Amino acid sequence: MIQSRMVPWDHLTIMKRKVSNSKVLNVALKLFSSKGYSETKMVDIARDAGLSVGSLYLRFKNKEELCLDIIKDQTKDYFQRAEDLAKKADTDALKTLEDYISFSFDCSMKKQQMLHIFYREYRLPFIQPMRSHFFKTQQKLIESILKKGIKSKSIRPLNTKDAAISIFASIRGTIMIKLIYGVGSPSVLSKSLFDLICHGVRKGKP
Amino acid sequence: MIQSRMVPWDHLTIMKRKVSNSKVLNVALKLFSSKGYSETKMVDIARDAGLSVGSLYLRFKNKEELCLDIIKDQTKDYFQRAEDLAKKADTDALKTLEDYISFSFDCSMKKQQMLHIFYREYRLPFIQPMRSHFFKTQQKLIESILKKGIKSKSIRPLNTKDAAISIFASIRGTIMIKLIYGVGSPSVLSKSLFDLICHGVRKGKP
DNA sequence: CTTTAAAATGAACGATGGTTCATATGAATC
DNA sequence: GATTCATATGAACCATCGTTCATTTTAAAG
The missing domain is CATH 1.10.10.60 (Homeodomain-like)
Known part of the structure; x- marks a missing residue:
């Protein structure tokens, strides 16, 4: 007492x-x-x-x-989990990418209340540092998955930095759309985004 | 007088x-x-x-x-131009998709001041109707490009509705990233996003 | 029961900023 | 010069909070 x-x-x-x-x-x-x-x-x-x-x-x-x-409380173990997940890319980069996308969706749906704070009034100055940190770490993480995939030949050679930005942006854009408009189920969105990122829309071999 | x-x-x-x-x-x-x-x-x-x-x-x-x-003033001829552009998909759907992406980037860079209003404080209630209208029209437009592409066999068969959402989200996400973080040149981002959407990251034929 | 201090209270303060309105200006008309 | 009316002015009004602080409550310790 x-x-x-x-x-x-x-x-x-x-x-x-x-x-x-x-x-x-x-x-x-x-x-x-x-x-x-x-x-x-x-x-x-x-x-x-x-x-x-x-x-x-x-x-x-x-x-x-x-x-x-609030934000600290809500994000406290995200980064470590994402990091752990990315390590598996040595074994199967495409699968890891799929897992990362679906992990991003899962977390975002669970933490969507917090994400609303980020997406609304997106320039609240005191939030900027956190946002910036998130962007940098996740971009690097995606890039590392791509590099491993290229090495093990499951991913075609490409500019990993540019691709990582595009992939990160696509994931966050889709999550934003889901949060703002409420369209589609998270699992379908996640699956269809991975399909797009993995194969592209073009017919025939690259 | x-x-x-x-x-x-x-x-x-x-x-x-x-x-x-x-x-x-x-x-x-x-x-x-x-x-x-x-x-x-x-x-x-x-x-x-x-x-x-x-x-x-x-x-x-x-x-x-x-x-x-302000918003009305800034968006007055966007929709017609996008519509006109999409008509070309009969001839070459992939090229049209590329043009649409690059058109989206061009407009967004020219109108980035206005976009800041949209991306900040994104739920200002009086803006919602405009945002919603934009989403619906653009999603339908992308879907129509995909359908034409599938018909003419330049695009692989896929769920056009889901894919349209993913593509729309990817474009808007990339633009958002560009506006918030200022990373990358618009033309490189646009090109690399089209590359991703067109081919995907996977090696070998789909 | 008394002491003590952490925890809780909510009225009051002060700054802010959207909106209004009584008043002024100036150019066109007669 | 006088009249008219669109346009312009900015101090004042009023509502809205974030924040503070003098006061009260609560419960553990003696």
């Missing part, structure tokens, strides 16, 4: 706080994703979480930091 | 107004695209255009309508 006085961190606190921090983050995520960042008011978050505005400011420095905390 | 009293429309008014409407639209476009819709204040637009706030409200009902007027 001493701990509840000494450590303020959420997961160690034993029922001193009425409402847990993760509850607040979830509520805020829901609001940001449904109404947008600037349309979501601090009072809304407080009300929905069952707290007062004042309490919010005891836990988060301000609105921006609250938003950043 | 009588006209200047009788018709308030911009292009017919002979120097009664200090500042033309199209000047205002251009100034506002510049501000919206560089700072974002909600970060752009009506006073900013007024100042940069060399007008008072009051005058702005004599010309545009409110901020939203001003923004819509």
